[in-house]
Amino acid sequence: MEILAAIVVGGLFGCGIYLLMSRSPVRLIIGLVLLSNAINLLIFTAAGLIRGKVPLIPPDSLRAVEVTADPLPQALILTAIVISFGVLAFALVLFSRTFKTTSATTLDEMKATDT
Amino acid sequence: MKLLLVLPILIPLTTAAFCLLFWRHRAIQRLLGTLGSTAHLVAALLLLWFVRQDGIFAIQVGNWPAPFGITLVADLFSAIMTVLAALMGLTVVVYSLASMDSGRESSGYYAFFHFLLMGVSGVFLTGDLFNLYVWFEVMLMSSFVLLALGGERHQLEGAIKYVTLNLISSALFLTALGILYGMLGTLNMADLSRQISDGMHAGVISTLSMLFLVAFGIKSALFPLFFWLPASYHTPPVAVSAIFAGLLTKVGVYTLIRVFSLLFAQDIAYTHTIILVIAGLTMVTGVLGAMAQNEFRRILSFHIISQVGYMVLGLGLFTPLALAGSIFYIMHHIIVKTNLFLVSGVARRLQGSYQLNQLGGLYQAAPALTIIFMISAFSLAGIPPLSGFWAKLILVKASLDITAYLIAATALGVGLLTLFSMAKIWAAAFWGDPPQTTAAGVGQVHLPLKASEKIALYLPMVVLGLLTLTIGFMSAPFFELATHAADQLLDPAAYIHAVLGRVK
Numbered sequence: 001m002e003i004l005a006a007i008v009v010g011g012l013f014g015c016g017i018y019l020l021m022s023r024s025p026v027r028l029i030i031g032l033v034l035l036s037n038a039i040n041l042l043i044f045t046a047a048g049l050i051r052g053k054v055p056l057i058p059p060d061s062l063r064a065v066e067v068t069a070d071p072l073p074q075a076l077i078l079t080a081i082v083i084s085f086g087v088l089a090f091a092l093v094l095f096s097r098t099f100k101t102t103s104a105t106t107l108d109e110m111k112a113t114d115t
Numbered sequence: 116m117k118l119l120l121v122l123p124i125l126i127p128l129t130t131a132a133f134c135l136l137f138w139r140h141r142a143i144q145r146l147l148g149t150l151g152s153t154a155h156l157v158a159a160l161l162l163l164w165f166v167r168q169d170g171i172f173a174i175q176v177g178n179w180p181a182p183f184g185i186t187l188v189a190d191l192f193s194a195i196m197t198v199l200a201a202l203m204g205l206t207v208v209v210y211s212l213a214s215m216d217s218g219r220e221s222s223g224y225y226a227f228f229h230f231l232l233m234g235v236s237g238v239f240l241t242g243d244l245f246n247l248y249v250w251f252e253v254m255l256m257s258s259f260v261l262l263a264l265g266g267e268r269h270q271l272e273g274a275i276k277y278v279t280l281n282l283i284s285s286a287l288f289l290t291a292l293g294i295l296y297g298m299l300g301t302l303n304m305a306d307l308s309r310q311i312s313d314g315m316h317a318g319v320i321s322t323l324s325m326l327f328l329v330a331f332g333i334k335s336a337l338f339p340l341f342f343w344l345p346a347s348y349h350t351p352p353v354a355v356s357a358i359f360a361g362l363l364t365k366v367g368v369y370t371l372i373r374v375f376s377l378l379f380a381q382d383i384a385y386t387h388t389i390i391l392v393i394a395g396l397t398m399v400t401g402v403l404g405a406m407a408q409n410e411f412r413r414i415l416s417f418h419i420i421s422q423v424g425y426m427v428l429g430l431g432l433f434t435p436l437a438l439a440g441s442i443f444y445i446m447h448h449i450i451v452k453t454n455l456f457l458v459s460g461v462a463r464r465l466q467g468s469y470q471l472n473q474l475g476g477l478y479q480a481a482p483a484l485t486i487i488f489m490i491s492a493f494s495l496a497g498i499p500p501l502s503g504f505w506a507k508l509i510l511v512k513a514s515l516d517i518t519a520y521l522i523a524a525t526a527l528g529v530g531l532l533t534l535f536s537m538a539k540i541w542a543a544a545f546w547g548d549p550p551q552t553t554a555a556g557v558g559q560v561h562l563p564l565k566a567s568e569k570i571a572l573y574l575p576m577v578v579l580g581l582l583t584l585t586i587g588f589m590s591a592p593f594f595e596l597a598t599h600a601a602d603q604l605l606d607p608a609a610y611i612h613a614v615l616g617r618v619k
Contacts, residue, residue, distance in 0.1 A: 020279075020283070025275075028279065032279070032282055032283075032286075035283070035286050036286060039286055039289045039290050039293060042290060042293050042294070043289070043293035043296070043297075045297075046293050046294050046296065046297025046298075047293075047296060047297045047300075048297070070300075072296075073293075073296065076245055076293070076296070079245070079249065080248075080289060083249070083252045086256065087252065087255075087256065087259075087282060087285075090256065090259055090260075090278070091278055091279075091282070094259070094263055094271065094274055094275065094278060095275065097263075097266060097271060098271040098272065098274075098275055101266065101268050101271055102268055102271070102272065107275075110272045110275060111272075112268070112269055112272055113269050113272045113273045113276075113346050113347065113349070113350055114276075114342075114345075114346050
């Protein structure tokens with residue numbers, strides 16, 4: 001299971017970075033989306049995939065009796081999803097506004113502020 | 116007293132929230148912005164005072180015990196940075212009162228400005244790696260908005276590069292901390308420091324530290340990851356440029372120093388040598404880039420890069436004196452660089468341009484501005500006895516102490532080239548002939564400054580200029596503060612004890 005997840009993470013990272021390097025703003029955005037999903041999956045995988053073991057502590061004990069799934073990575077991922085959603089929404093609006101202002105279809109046409 | 120740790124985060128949040136409530140009332144927002152920044156500065160100063168008195172202290176948010184909950188920690192370094200952030204916040208807000216156009220002011224400028232300050236203070240005060248990521252995002256989100264606010268063409272183009280590269284940097288940061296959590300099962304920085312110093316997984320930890328270096332290197336504009344900075348910093352209104360230039364890259368430097376002194380200090384020969392080489396290259400490329408520019412704010416932007424090299428240089432050497440030098444350099448640099456950007460704004464206000472060939476004769480037209488520029492520019496270049504001289508002296512002394520002659524020579528050479536750029540601005544904008552207003556396209560009428568505007572524009576610059584002089588002429592207390600902060604950084608035991616308490 002970990003190996004499969006690792007391959008998926010690697011594939012998403014590869015696709016994301018490939019898209020980031022293209023000239024089209026739309027592909028750039030899709031690349032960022034893939035990248036942020038790849039990372040969420042990576043956190044999930046890196047913390048260990050344990051199936052069917054709920055992190056509950058029995059009433060008469062102070063700690064869990066067996067190895068359970070770790071709930072913290074899911075909290076981290078949830079936060080990361082919310083943040084990346086907000087940031088990507090902003091990026092989309094920024095790109096669409098830039099397109100309306102400059103009517104540039106490739107990133108190569110946005111060199112005015114470069115040095 | 117422990118409440119003080121939360122105030123530098125809560126005050127900007129409250130201010131921003133109230134600014135949003137008074138969305139339609141520009142005057143109230145201006146007042147709130149100023150009051151909020153003043154309160155922020157007072158809280159930060161009190162925090163510094165208490166940390167200086169009682170040493171490092173920490174609180175556990177929500178009373179969850181240390182490695183499980185979110186911890187806020189203030190050691191001297193974070194307290195100093197918080198004070199600097201609050202000071203820059205106050206000066207730039209006062210400056211904005213006269214320099215920001217009403218359109219941007221009524222579109223939430225003050226609210227986002229304070230969200231930015233909240234994010235920056237959060238980064239400085241948090242003791243948890245994931246929480247650090249969240250504060251980074253708070254800071255970045257508000258900086259995105261401030262950068263793009265107004266929607267002018269060059270602003271949007273600059274914002275695209277800034278946003279994209281910062282998103283990639285955050286992505287790398289998140290990747291690194293995800294893997295770190297997978298390995299060690301904790302994100303509390305004190306707990307991480309304790310576990311990493313046990314020496315387990317040394318190889319993987321060093322690899323991970325490089326991911327952190329790239330992620331924070333993008334944020335602090337290190338060689339070769341700095342290209343977003345000169346492409347975006349000169350595009351927004353000058354008050355926004357000034358706060359970005361003063362604070363944001365230094366937030367990156369702060370995290371670099373924090374992470375590479377608290378967490379990744381187990382293989383110094385490898386990691387810190389890489390940092391040292393990068394620091395040298397950053398200094399040189401930044402200053403060479405500045406020489407090729409002919410626009411006031413672009414020259415200053417490139418100098419940020421070369422100056423970041425100096426700050427990271429101290430981290431690369433990693434001796435007590437060198438780290439103290441880095442901290443001293445940050446204190447000096449934030450004040451001076453913000454002031455230079457503020458000066459460039461007034462120069463444009465008087466003569467309508469940032470282009471050096473359209474400026475001239477400011478020496479005659481605005482003598483006070485000239486003096487302020489001279490103090491800041493010469494301090495940036497490191498002319499004795501201004502603050503920059505002491506900052507460079509400490510770093511050069513630290514590199515000579517461990518016979519790193521090459522890096523010392525680089526630092527000195529870059530200082531000379533900085534002087535060259537500053538002299539270029541001086542010769543063109545202040546000393547040269549007044550611009551020909553009949554030239555095509557420069558036919559704007561420049562209204563003389565009203566008295567109230569003059570106060571709001573000059574007061575921050577004068578305060579920052581006086582601070583530069585103070586650090587220069589009475590450097591001993593500041594140096595002592597920096598030395599104490601560096602000692603705390605080099606001995607993580609006290610930090611760990613403050614956070615985790617009784618453990619070990």
